[in-house]
Ligand SMILES: [Zn+2]
């Protein structure tokens with residue numbers, strides 16, 4: 001009988017012991033019992049605990065802030081194995097790393113991704129590992145259309161591969177939950193239902209409990225504070241067409257002589273920040289919410305989600321939008337330090353706020369500010385700090401409400417540097433690889449080769465990590481880019497040998513076929529390609545060759561898939577699915593380039609039908625909602641272009 005000694009009662013420590021027990025039983029048939037302990041005695045078995053409690057056994061290098069910084073060691077000491085971490089979450093990560101050393105892996109979230117190979121015995125000797133991820137911030141943010149299962153699988157997977165923070169957007173994440181449960185873009189989906197506000201809150205609470213159970217960092221909110229100040233809906237990009245009282249209307253930004261909701265959407269609307277009542281209502285709302293949600297570690301304080309909508313009244317015109325933001329942030333920082341001393345505020349450089357303040361300095365004296373760079377308009381063909389991604393145009397501060405979102409990475413990176421916010425401990429990038437770009441992976445971009453460069457670039461820009469803002473389901477055609485991202489953020493290698501290992505675990509013996517197929521697509525499609533527009537999945541002139549390539553691979557993939565073991569068949573099925581979907585894109589673009597708009601649109605309709613019909617099989621790996629929206633956008637654009645070309 002193997003003893004797993006656990007010092008401490010944090011749920012992440014209990015979970016670490018249970019996971020160890022479960023996986024070792026499956027891998028080695030080992031019977032292990034979990035034994036709570038007061039302190040290290042040197043008894044045989046595996047010891048789990050945070051570093052202080054195991055100081056008699058092992059020494060762990062100090063971290064700047066044990067709540068935020070992860071470090072763990074796995075050491076053999078005279079008949080025992082010690083896994084100690086800087087915090088309970090790190091102990092859990094240490095357990096997963098130990099299992100990885102024994103051959104385990106979690107290629108994607110959920111049972112389908114768990115690989116637990118058989119081993120002869122549980123080795124306790126010969127371990128001397130220490131890990132300290134160089135990036136404090138390694139997060140995933142809810143977006144797209146997830147079910148509760150999808151998010152819980154994601155949260156479970158995150159510490160297995162090294163992510164440490166989860167972000168539930170808005171005061172309640174109902175917008176995203178409803179996209180899945182209402183399932184409006186796929187009429188063939190049989191289980192649809194509407195969610196009440198209470199049900200959405202309950203879904204959030206379930207997620208938060210699992211995040212906290214793992215000792216992970218919880219981020220919340222973001223946009224919506226401007227809407228809250230007006231007493232209007234805060235949860236997502238929903239329109240409001242009810243009455244607005246005159247005293248509330250006076251708080252709304254005046255743009256073009258009118259004080260109106262921006263596009264009818266409260267969260268896209270700015271306030272008249274020179275109006276003290278507007279500022280007070282907004283900040284009171286934040287403080288009140290923070291006090292009611294003490295579990296939150298990082299509270300995102302963002303302005304609206306639209307550019308060029310700032311107040312043009314005489315009072316507001318005295319400061320730039322970012323100066324008003326800095327004034328608000330300084331007041332909030334001081335007030336929150338009193339109201340919720342442990343909580344951090346996350347500020348956002350985005351839209352008009354990509355341009356830093358001109359006169360107001362951000363006051364960091366309360367030690368509760370994190371800054372976040374969100375380059376939403378960036379190029380994904382080049383890495384974030386690539387000087388080659390440049391239009392050559394000089395960077396000129398735009399007039400109020402005349403901002404053009406920079407498409408070139410050089411300009412965006414320069415704006416971040418002008419802000420002067422770089423601070424590896426207290427800043428990170430909020431990036432969108434897994435939101436829309438992933439749909440063009442291997443066709444117009446190449447995530448597998450981009451991610452290592454981007455993560456190195458974040459460091460060069462003094463950003464302390466990444467929050468993935470995107471779908472919870474972008475493990476398509478493989479989970480390598482998402483897995484690779486986690487490992488790179490942890491400072492772990494993710495090179496060719498690691499990719500080969502990953503593919504071997506995901507695809508089994510025929511893995512080289514899978515690698516060759518994917519590498520070949522990128523070679524034929526010409527990805528990555530700078531300047532590709534959103535409707536160009538494949539580089540001009542390449543669609544014909546890509547069609548031929550994909551057709552030629554069909555029998556090879558079919559053969560490899562039918563030879564695969566049951567456990568790997570799902571991974572092959574996704575690859576076959578991707579071959580077919582990419583075929584629709586290539587055919588559509590081929591038609592379009594030859595002036596056959598009608599056929600191009602019909603091809604996209606075939607793709608839509610294919611995605612809807614197969615959704616029940618692909619759902620955990622592929623976000624159909626975002627994809628179907630994209631396809632609808634393509635169709636609308638091409639139909640319009642075709643109509644214009646008619647005499
Ligand atoms: Zn104003």
Ligand SMILES: [Zn+2]
Pocket residue numbers: 379380381382388389390408409530531
């Ligand atoms: Zn570029």
